[in-house]
Amino acid sequence: MSGQDKTQTIATLMIFLLAATLLLTPLSSFVLGYNNTQQYFNVTLTISNSPPAIQAVGAASDTPNEGTTKAVTILFNVTDDNGFGTVDPTLATANVTLNGVTRFSSSCSDYAAWTGGTTRGVTCTIDMNYYDESGLWTIDVYAIDDASSNATQDEGNNLTYNTLYAFSLTSNSISFTAAGAGVNNVNASDDPQTLNNTGNGDFATINVTADELTNGVDTIGAGNFTINSTDDAKGIALTANIIIPSANLSRNTTQDLYVWVDVPAGISNGSYSTNASTQWLVEAYN
Amino acid sequence: MVSGSLQLKIMKKFFFILFLTIFLSSQTQALGVAQDYLKDNTLRLLQGQEHVLKLTLQNPQEEPVTVTLVINSEIATIINPNQTYNLPAKSFDTEIFLKIKAPKDAQIGDAHKIIYSITPQAKDNNGGMIGMNMRLTRSFDVLIVDENGVGTKPKKLNYYYLSFTIVLFFVIFLLWKRSNIISKKLFRKK
Numbered sequence: 001m002s003g004q005d006k007t008q009t010i011a012t013l014m015i016f017l018l019a020a021t022l023l024l025t026p027l028s029s030f031v032l033g034y035n036n037t038q039q040y041f042n043v044t045l046t047i048s049n050s051p052p053a054i055q056a057v058g059a060a061s062d063t064p065n066e067g068t069t070k071a072v073t074i075l076f077n078v079t080d081d082n083g084f085g086t087v088d089p090t091l092a093t094a095n096v097t098l099n100g101v102t103r104f105s106s107s108c109s110d111y112a113a114w115t116g117g118t119t120r121g122v123t124c125t126i127d128m129n130y131y132d133e134s135g136l137w138t139i140d141v142y143a144i145d146d147a148s149s150n151a152t153q154d155e156g157n158n159l160t161y162n163t164l165y166a167f168s169l170t171s172n173s174i175s176f177t178a179a180g181a182g183v184n185n186v187n188a189s190d191d192p193q194t195l196n197n198t199g200n201g202d203f204a205t206i207n208v209t210a211d212e213l214t215n216g217v218d219t220i221g222a223g224n225f226t227i228n229s230t231d232d233a234k235g236i237a238l239t240a241n242i243i244i245p246s247a248n249l250s251r252n253t254t255q256d257l258y259v260w261v262d263v264p265a266g267i268s269n270g271s272y273s274t275n276a277s278t279q280w281l282v283e284a285y286n
Numbered sequence: 287m288v289s290g291s292l293q294l295k296i297m298k299k300f301f302f303i304l305f306l307t308i309f310l311s312s313q314t315q316a317l318g319v320a321q322d323y324l325k326d327n328t329l330r331l332l333q334g335q336e337h338v339l340k341l342t343l344q345n346p347q348e349e350p351v352t353v354t355l356v357i358n359s360e361i362a363t364i365i366n367p368n369q370t371y372n373l374p375a376k377s378f379d380t381e382i383f384l385k386i387k388a389p390k391d392a393q394i395g396d397a398h399k400i401i402y403s404i405t406p407q408a409k410d411n412n413g414g415m416i417g418m419n420m421r422l423t424r425s426f427d428v429l430i431v432d433e434n435g436v437g438t439k440p441k442k443l444n445y446y447y448l449s450f451t452i453v454l455f456f457v458i459f460l461l462w463k464r465s466n467i468i469s470k471k472l473f474r475k476k
Contacts, residue, residue: 065378066318066346134323165424166318166344172418193418198346199318201424279408283421 050081051149055119057141059096061160064130067168067198072096072159074105074124077114078143078151084120086145094124096137096159103128103137131252134163134200164199167249167284174259174280182265185234192231192256195249195284203249203284208257210238210280215270224262231258249284257282315420317353318344319404330431334390338365343380343404345373352407355382359400361428362386370407392430395437401425 055077062072074094078087092108105124114121122143140154174193179186195206206229210222228235229247235258236242249255274280320342331337339362345351352370357363365383373380386400403423431437 061323063320063342063378066316066344068346135325136323160323162320162323164318164320164344165422166316166346167420167422168314168316169418169420170314172313172315174418198316199320279419281405281419281421283403283423285423286425 049145049147049149052078052080052087052120052143052145052151054141054143054151054153055079057139057153057157059139059157059159061162062128063162064128064132064134064164064200066164066166067130069127069129072126072128072161074126074139074141074159075111075114076122076124076141076143076153078120078122079118080120080145081118082145082147083118084115086147087120087143088146089120089122089143092122092124092141092143094126094139094141096126096128096139098133098135098137098161101132103132128161130164130166130198131200132161133251134161137161161200163201165201165203165284165286166197166199167203168196168198169282170194170196176261179261179263181263181267181269184262186261186263187231188259188261191258193259193282195255195257195282197249197251197253200251201286202251203286205285206244206247206249206255206257207241207283207285208238208244208280209241209283211274213272213274215268215272217270218264218267218272220261220264220267220272224264226260226262228258228260229255231256234260314347315406316346317351317404317406317420317422318346319422319424320344321424321426324426328427328429329386330429330435330437331386331388332433333388333392333394333430335388337386337388339384339386341382341384341402342378343371343373343382344378345380346376346378348375350375353404354407355402355404357384357400357402359386359398359402361388361398362400386428388428388430394430394432396430397437398428399425400428 057074057076059072059074062070064070074096076092076094078084078092080086089108089110094105094108096103103126105126108122108124111121111123120143122141124141136158137160138154139157139159140152142150142152144150170193171190173190174188175190176186177189197203208227210225210227212222213220223237223239225238226234226236227238227242227244229244236245244257247255247257322340329337329339341355343353343355351373353373354370355364355367362384365385371380371382384400384402388398389396401423402425403421405421406419408419429437
């Protein structure tokens with residue numbers, strides 16, 4: 001073997017030994033046990049908060065209750081990849097808006113039927129007034145998770161608030177105190193008779209149908225009575241079914257009615273009243 | 287000194303007491319009917335289409351009330367009608383259904399009016415006192431529309447305006463011709 005061959009052989013051998021050493025040393029540590037070589041390192045994994053998202057909003061149509069409020073329900077889903085438990089339904093809100101008027105939810109809570117996994121179902125209650133306008137109210141909802149990330153949805157969802165046509169009369173009687181025969185312009189003692197719109201629909205006209213009064217001997221014709229929407233003039237005679245001028249009962253309004261009588265001359269004294277089967281009729285017409 | 291009979295006459299003449307009692311205890315009356323929301327107070331139907339409309343009667347009073355419902359329409363009827371309807375005290379959910387059917391031969395743009403009235407039963411007369419009753423009357427329109435929801439009648443040719451327009455153009459044409467002739471003459475002279 002020449003000298004060069006020898007050198008080459010030695011170099012090869014050295015390289016081989018070095019490689020083997022590098023390879024076998026950790027391998028031997030593993031085989032012989034951790035006591036030979038141990039390394040510790042920390043592992044840190046940060047999971048960022050996933051913001052909530054509102055998926056679906058729904059509300060059935062609803063109808064006002066005459067003269068009072070109506071609790072309307074708004075339902076919606078909130079999804080959060082961190083789990084439904086991160087969304088507190090009591091911190092959610094809902095409101096409805098129509099023509100610049102907004103009604104806000106009084107409370108929100110969990111809607112169990114829709115809650116599970118990454119979804120929180122929420123139900124909110126809004127108290128609508130009887131006089132709130134009928135139509136399509138735009139729904140806005142809001143939810144927040146425990147990392148203070150929030151979600152809103154304010155497009156494309158409506159609450160249909162139906163129309164209620166309703167009114168009330170302050171009393172079912174009109175009285176006239178002492179009046180002599182032949183005396184004119186006698187006011188009703190308990191004027192005005194007030195009509196109150198207790199719904200959210202408008203009434204364009206108010207009609208009154210009167211009947212004659214009798215004491216069994218004489219009569220006071222319906223035409224002797226007059227009615228007006230103000231107390232500054234006698235108004236028109238109740239000769240037939242009369243539409244009272246300038247009287248209407250729009251949403252959230254009242255209308256007063258004033259009644260006068262011209263007592264005919266020459267009639268007998270006594271107590272006069274309408275027939276038992278006949279009553280005066282106040283009609284509100286839409 | 288005034289005689290007794292004269293005194294009596296004076297009393298009768300000046301101290302007639304005429305009680306005109308027209309009604310009962312001063313008790314508030316109230317009545318309401320709710321209806322599905324109708325945009326523009328109009329129900330839009332296709333030719334021959336049927337629709338069921340729900341009415342909800344409400345009685346917010348402390349006492350029950352009995353009412354009658356009368357409907358005035360050639361295309362609407364009450365489903366399972368009753369002579370009267372009993373509304374319990376403080377009730378807001380007595381439902382009545384109207385069946386509305388658009389005529390099959392109706393034209394697009396035709397309108398039908400439906401009117402209904404609700405009247406409480408008159409209360410008994412108590413010793414000469416008489417009740418004042420109330421009535422609630424509602425009306426809404428049914429409009430016949432096409433598949434796109436449009437209810438506008440196709441415009442018909444107005445022959446009056448067409449004739450007027452033709453005559454007007456003819457007059458303008460004659461005036462122009464005449465003016466042209468006159469101006470040519472004027473220039474020719476010059």
